[in-house]
Amino acid sequence: MARANTPDTTACRSLSEALAKIGDKWTILIAMELEVGPKRFSALQRSVEGISQRMLALTLRGLERDGLVERTVYPTKPPSVEYALTDLGKEMAVPVRTLSTWVTENLIRIEHARIKFDTAGD
Numbered sequence: 001m002a003r004a005n006t007p008d009t010t011a012c013r014s015l016s017e018a019l020a021k022i023g024d025k026w027t028i029l030i031a032m033e034l035e036v037g038p039k040r041f042s043a044l045q046r047s048v049e050g051i052s053q054r055m056l057a058l059t060l061r062g063l064e065r066d067g068l069v070e071r072t073v074y075p076t077k078p079p080s081v082e083y084a085l086t087d088l089g090k091e092m093a094v095p096v097r098t099l100s101t102w103v104t105e106n107l108i109r110i111e112h113a114r115i116k117f118d119t120a121g122d
Helices: 009-022 025-035 041-047 053-065 087-120
Strands: 069-074 080-085
Touching: 009 025, 025 041, 025 053, 025 080, 025 087, 041 053, 041 080, 053 069, 080 087
Parallel strands: none
Antiparallel strands: 069 080
16 A cells, blocks of 8 residues: 555654754754854853753753764874854754744744733633
């Protein structure tokens, strides 16, 4: 029997995983910081409020694995490491920035809708 109208669950799973990663709080904040240019680990940690050293390292490693961030090690003593968005990461930053702008412009409307919904059940 043909599966013409049956969704490909493998593709759906991959899409879901990618969207979850891109939509992650830390990924978005790190990407927005790196959008302006490369940064060292310590500079990223200072600029991304509330992120732990471990979470920053894990998120950067995941972004590097997905091809969104590149890690450059400079042969200094001690070695200096810098993180930057790849071309793919820069492409990702465009819709993320657009969505962020939309949310910022509509935050009051969203909050009003939440209040309306929450009080409707009373």
